[in-house]
Amino acid sequence: MKRQIQSATLLLAKVEPKHIRLALAISTLALLALVGGAPASNGCC
Amino acid sequence: MILLLAVVAGLLFLALKVWLQPAALTSPHLRGQWLVPAAALLQTLVLLPFTANTSLGRVALPVSLGLLLAFAGRNIGQRGFWLIGIGMALNLLAITANGGLMPISPETASGLYPHMAPPDWQTGVQLVGTKDILLPAAQTHLLWLTDRFLITFDPWLPFRTAFSLGDVLLALGIVQWLGSLAKALPERKHLNVIINQAG
Numbered sequence: 398m399k400r401q402i403q404s405a406t407l408l409l410a411k412v413e414p415k416h417i418r419l420a421l422a423i424s425t426l427a428l429l430a431l432v433g434g435a436p437a438s439n440g441c442c
Numbered sequence: 443m444i445l446l447l448a449v450v451a452g453l454l455f456l457a458l459k460v461w462l463q464p465a466a467l468t469s470p471h472l473r474g475q476w477l478v479p480a481a482a483l484l485q486t487l488v489l490l491p492f493t494a495n496t497s498l499g500r501v502a503l504p505v506s507l508g509l510l511l512a513f514a515g516r517n518i519g520q521r522g523f524w525l526i527g528i529g530m531a532l533n534l535l536a537i538t539a540n541g542g543l544m545p546i547s548p549e550t551a552s553g554l555y556p557h558m559a560p561p562d563w564q565t566g567v568q569l570v571g572t573k574d575i576l577l578p579a580a581q582t583h584l585l586w587l588t589d590r591f592l593i594t595f596d597p598w599l600p601f602r603t604a605f606s607l608g609d610v611l612l613a614l615g616i617v618q619w620l621g622s623l624a625k626a627l628p629e630r631k632h633l634n635v636i637i638n639q640a641g
Contacts (some may be wrong), residue, residue: 398465403444403477404617405466408520408556410526416469416470416627417456418469418470419467419468419470419623420530421470421472421621422469422470422471422475422551423449423453423620424579424605425475425478426449426452427446427449428479428482429478429510429526429616430443430445430446430448430449430511430612430613430616431443431446432443432478432481432482432485432510433445433526433529433530433609433612434445434529434530434533434605434606434608434612434613434624435533435536435537435544435573435574435589435605435606435609436443436444436445436467436589436604436605436606436609437544437548437551437554437569437572437574437589437599437604437605438443438444438554438572438601438602438603438604439547439554439555439601439603440569441509441570
């Protein structure tokens with residue numbers, strides 16, 4: 398468990414602001430895809 | 443939900459570009475990102491049971507699309523945002539011309555729900571859980587901009603969806619923007635020439 402926390406911490410330490418900006422931009426576009434269009438579906442799946 | 447497929451397609455396109463050519467991911471700077479969650483919050487008024495089919499819901503949808511258009515306008519310099527903006531503008535035109543909701547004809551609605559025949563639909567009311575209002579084609583303004591295209595996945599999936607021309611442009615714009623996040627790196631031999639020239 399301790400080892401997993403250590404590797405997760407190491408991974409997080411490698412995250413740079415540009416990665417966060419990229420993730421945020423892609424999330425914004427995904428939300429835009431959800432609310433920008435007006436398709437209708439049968440609600441299945 | 444169907445438009446999320448555009449995001450998946452765009453991410454696959456991006457992965458393919460990075461895989462096929464030496465490319466690096468760019469870090470985009472989107473302006474006015476807060477406009478998108480604000481528009482999403484506003485759109486809950488269109489879908490909530492106690493505000494759907496009310497004048498509040500019919501004002502909320504055009505206003506939220508206005509916010510999204512402002513977002514597209516602020517980022518118009520980025521690839522894909524022209525298509526995104528035009529797509530949303532076409533949807534906004536169809537929605538405002540028809541009282542604040544996207545029209546869908548009883549014929550198309552019956553394509554979504556095949557157990558309902560076109561005469562069974564009560565026109566003039568909002569289709570539950572959607573941004574659509576049931577309107578006969580004869581009473582619809584800007585018919586070609588409304589939800590009149592139907593996709594079915596029969597017999598593999600029971601999922602059916604109706605969408606507009608604006609939705610198609612929006613999806614294409616999203617794919618184009620995601621694809622533009624891969625920036626081609628100079629080839630090694632070109633890099634050597636640049637380094638030699640610099641030396």
